[in-house]
Each structure stands twice: as structure tokens, then as C-alpha cells.
Amino acid sequence: MDDVYVEKVCRGDTESFRYFLKKYKDMAFSLCVSILKDEFLAEEVVQESFIKAFHGLKSFNAKSSFRTWFYRIVLNEAFQRLKKNKREFIEFQPGYNEEIVDESMLWTLEQDEQIHHINEALKMLPDRESVALRLFYLEEESIKDVCEITGWSESNTKVILHRARKNMLSALKKIIKLNH
Incomplete structure (x- = not known):
């Protein structure tokens, strides 16, 4: 379906670009927030x-x-903005002050609370891990598409996803412990 709208826009029907908007x-905003950790900046980068x-x-x-072409643009713009602002973010350090939390606690939370905790945990992860999880699980992209979008090799993507899952679980345990 995207192909049809690409052709329309290229032929001068600029209103057809609304389809892509x-x-x-939402995907572009989510991806930018995961990298920039700032909703205002994310809105600017999406525009x-x-x-x-x-x-x-x-x-x-x-x-x-x-x-995949557009995802790549979004990622490049977000990382350029990150460099431009020269912001330093505290990266999540696995194992830091970690205590065992019953994994079933996460599943007893209300859905809104779960979503909030997941978003908070994603913000705690390093950019690459957060991007990988968002693309693979939330946007349901294949490993191949994640590789194409990010420019990572297949093996690197799998390693990043593996680390991201482990760090995500640790981050969720910390968040749940702090909130309960």
C-alpha cells in the first residue's frame, strides 16, 4: 500500500503524504523517545x-x-540530535543494587501500570537496546528488518536483543520493587 502513496506523492499529489503521517x-515518536529520553525533542525530530x-x-x-527507509531516517535524525545536544545519559548498569523480585509481580499489575513500567524500563536501557526492543517487539519488525533499519549485522542484532531482554527484566524488577 505504501508503494501506491509513494507514487502519488512523487507525481505531485502532496496531500497523499498525509497517509504516511x-x-x-506514533512509531516515529516512540522510537525517538527511546533514544532522546525527551518527549519535546522527540516531537521535533519526528517533524x-x-x-x-x-x-x-x-x-x-x-x-x-x-x-524501513523511513525508520532509518528517524533513527539517523534522532542520533544526530543526540550528538548535537551533547547530552549525557546515565546508562542502566546491570547488577547494580539488584535484589530478587518475584517475576509474577509484573503480571499482577494493572495493564496501564504495566505499560508505564515498561516505558520507564525502556528509558533505563542503553539506546541500542531500547531501539532493538521497540523495533522487534513493539513494532514487530523481523530480525532482517531490524538489521536493515539500524545497519547492524544479524549476529549483532541478536546479541543486542539478548542483552536488552536481560537488562529489561532487571530494570522492571527494580521499578516494581521501588513502587511496591
Whole structure:
């Protein structure tokens, strides 16, 4: 379906670009927040990414899908903003002050609380791990697509996902312990 709208926009039907805005704005925002850890900056980067995609659409080649091409733009813009702002984030350190928490505690939480805890835990992870989890689990991208979007090798992607899952569990245990 994206192909049809790419063609329409390239032929001058700029209103058709709204299709991409509606379809990808939430994903782009989620991805940017996971990298920038700041919703205001994430909104700016999402806007810049859509503008860049709109202007670059004529040079888009169909080697990849629009989705993976756009994800790549979003990631590049977010990392450029991160470098530009020269912000330093405290990375989650596995094993730090970790105590055993019953894993079943997570499943007893209300759904909204679970979502809140998951988002907080994602913010605690290093950028690469947070991006990998969001793409693979929340956006349901395949390993192959995650590799294409991020530029990582397949083996590197699998290692990052493995570490991310372990660190995510540790982060969730800490959050649950602090809140209960």
C-alpha cells in the first residue's frame, strides 16, 4: 500500500503524504523517545524526519520498503540530535543494587501500570537496546528488518536483543520493587 502513496506523492499529489503521517507518526515518536529520553525533542525530530522523508521521496528507491527507509531516517535524525545536544545519559548498569523480585509481580499489575513500567524500563536501557526492543517487539519488525533499519549485522542484532531482554527484566524488577 505504501508503494501506491509513494507514487502519488512523487507525481505531485502532496496531500497523499498525509497517509504516511497517520501511519508512522506514533512509531516515529516512540522510537525517538527511546533514544532522546525527551518527549519535546522527540516531537521535533519526528517533524524533521517527516520533512526529510517528504523531500527525499523522489530519490527513494524500492530496494527496501518505505517503512524501513523511513525508520532509518528517524533513527539517523534522532542520533544526530543526540550528538548535537551533547547530552549525557546515565546508562542502566546491570547488577547494580539488584535484589530478587518475584517475576509474577509484573503480571499482577494493572495493564496501564504495566505499560508505564515498561516505558520507564525502556528509558533505563542503553539506546541500542531500547531501539532493538521497540523495533522487534513493539513494532514487530523481523530480525532482517531490524538489521536493515539500524545497519547492524544479524549476529549483532541478536546479541543486542539478548542483552536488552536481560537488562529489561532487571530494570522492571527494580521499578516494581521501588513502587511496591
